Amino acid sequence: MSFVSFVLNDMDLSVRIGSLTLKNPIIAASGCFGYGVEYADVVELSSLGAIVSKGLFLREREGHPAPRIVETPAGMLNAIGLQGIGVHRFVEEKLPELRARGATVIVNVCGTTLDEYVEVSRILSDAEGVAALELNISCPNIKEGGIQFGCSLHGTSDVVSAVRKATKLPVIPKLTPNVTDVASFARAAEEAGADAVSLVNTFLAMVLDVETRRPRISNIVGGLSGPAIRPIAVRMVYECRQAVKIPILGMGGIASACDALEFIIAGATAVQIGTANFVDPFIWSKLLDGIEQYMERHGLARLADLVGSIDTSTREKQWVSS
Numbered sequence: 001m002s003f004v005s006f007v008l009n010d011m012d013l014s015v016r017i018g019s020l021t022l023k024n025p026i027i028a029a030s031g032c033f034g035y036g037v038e039y040a041d042v043v044e045l046s047s048l049g050a051i052v053s054k055g056l057f058l059r060e061r062e063g064h065p066a067p068r069i070v071e072t073p074a075g076m077l078n079a080i081g082l083q084g085i086g087v088h089r090f091v092e093e094k095l096p097e098l099r100a101r102g103a104t105v106i107v108n109v110c111g112t113t114l115d116e117y118v119e120v121s122r123i124l125s126d127a128e129g130v131a132a133l134e135l136n137i138s139c140p141n142i143k144e145g146g147i148q149f150g151c152s153l154h155g156t157s158d159v160v161s162a163v164r165k166a167t168k169l170p171v172i173p174k175l176t177p178n179v180t181d182v183a184s185f186a187r188a189a190e191e192a193g194a195d196a197v198s199l200v201n202t203f204l205a206m207v208l209d210v211e212t213r214r215p216r217i218s219n220i221v222g223g224l225s226g227p228a229i230r231p232i233a234v235r236m237v238y239e240c241r242q243a244v245k246i247p248i249l250g251m252g253g254i255a256s257a258c259d260a261l262e263f264i265i266a267g268a269t270a271v272q273i274g275t276a277n278f279v280d281p282f283i284w285s286k287l288l289d290g291i292e293q294y295m296e297r298h299g300l301a302r303l304a305d306l307v308g309s310i311d312t313s314t315r316e317k318q319w320v321s322s
């Protein structure tokens with residue numbers, strides 16, 4: 001065994017999200033990795049820190065009519081409208097295979113009402129093989145529920161505390177970036193009993209075809225994701241890290257190990273990858289290799305030590321003196 005492989009094997013990439021320990025910080029983001037099973041022949045599901053399912057309501061949903069996605073500079077706009085198979089079919093049809101493949105499964109929970117969030121969470125808590133619940137209070141593409149809760153401090157608090165009472169699983173509300181002060185929402189979530197927060201969901205945006213003067217997607221507006229949003233998402237993770245003690249699952253445009261490390265250094269305990277998986281479905285091992293190489297180069301034995309290790313001292317001094 002070479003020295004390098006010994007050092008690499010000796011590295012600890014594990015991270016803790018409440019009571020949950022992930023073997024590494026790399027997570028497939030909701031809506032960009034199906035229900036996980038679709039990728040099982042291409043990606044070793046058990047090699048990922050976790051996968052997050054597509055958002056699930058109590059019942060099946062059709063979502064919006066096509067066109068539902070359009071490419072944008074350094075990103076994409078989507079308004080899928082939370083098409084999904086519903087929680088019962090997920091538990092019966094998808095969860096057994098995910099369990100058999102050794103995947104760590106976080107389920108993205110949706111609701112049009114508070115009761116629906118609670119009911120979906122209860123069903124998932126009784127099912128075998130769910131590691132945590134990510135509460136989608138931030139989807140910009142539906143009319144009822146979702147972002148209406150996530151854009152109000154009371155709504156955020158109400159959903160988190162209601163689900164908190166209904167489950168022992170880690171509860172991870174997913175925050176919207178479509179607010180002025182995202183840190184206050186992270187704080188509201190923490191105070192209501194969240195074990196962690198995920199951020200960010202997509203940014204409300206719009207693309208037009210100037211020839212026809214029509215919006216390029218049927219829902220008129222949609223959610224922007226991909227590298228275009230990354231610097232804003234990093235800033236939001238940094239702001240939330242100052243505001244709360246609970247772990248942050250950071251995302252928004254991560255497409256390389258360097259991007260993932262940026263989020264971790266800004267304060268994310270784990271990172272999620274969405275849009276980049278559409279560009280490169282083999283991205284996962286590249287991300288993990290890149291993180292290990294960085295740790296080796298910087299003499300780091302534990303990835304957890306890198307979380308929130310941002311050094312702002314010289315920047316602040318420059319700011320004051322200029």
Ligand SMILES: Cc1cc2nc3c(=O)[nH]c(=O)nc-3n(C[C@H](O)[C@H](O)[C@H](O)COP(=O)(O)O)c2cc1C
Pocket residue numbers: 029030031032053054055076078080082108136139174200201202224225226227229251252253254272273274275276
């Ligand atoms: C096609 C598509 C579908 C998505 N569906 C969901 C969803 O069901 N639930 C959710 O919380 N976020 C959903 N998202 C948001 C992503 O999980 C992620 O928060 C966002 O895209 C930012 O990360 P990225 O830039 O790496 O894609 C979706 C994003 C895309 C592009």
